[in-house]
Amino acid sequence: MVEDALYTDWETIYQENVVKVYRLMFARVGNRPDAEDLTSEVFVKSLPNLTLPLPVIQVHAYINVAIRSVLADHWRRHYGAPLADVEVENIVQPNDVTPSAEGSGRAGRILALLPDRSRAILELRFLRGCSIKEAAREMGVSPGNAKILQYRALRLAAEVGQRMLS
Secondary structure: OOOOOEEOOHHHHHHHHHHHHHHHHHHHHOOHHHHHHHHHHHHHHHHHHOOOOEEHHHHHHHHHHHHHHHHHHHHHHHHOOOOOOOOOOOOOOOOOOOOOHHHHHHHHHHHHHOOHHHHHHHHHHHHOOOOHHHHHHHHOOOHHHHHHHHHHHHHHHHHHHHHHHO
16 A cells, blocks of 8 residues: 555545445444445444545544444444454555564564463464454364463563563
């Protein structure tokens, strides 16, 4: 993606982002009708507030904010309260996601020092790019348990990383 790229019309914004937004919504709510409704809400909320032309990255940032808002509203409507840990990946992929050799080596050393389950959840989520649901299925646990495993594994990895620096 070129940093100077601009969106100049609504149709292009919609066409380039609708599938990503729908997939993300489907992954969060788990059913097609709600995912379709929430995807529409994101664009209904986003598009009227944008004045074109706008940089692509700015439009993506605005859509991400709308996604968070729409998901929080959905959870509030259906479950009475927003979930504090609504996890929304950005629909924008960073321009350069190539890790440095030093960072990769350090991450590998940290992972090698973790217990098997901690290493497995982190590898599934961050190295293989699995969603929480996919990682849970792969590990044979519930999505809620996978979130807890991930949280604990990240905390443990941070501790191990700190000890390596000391």
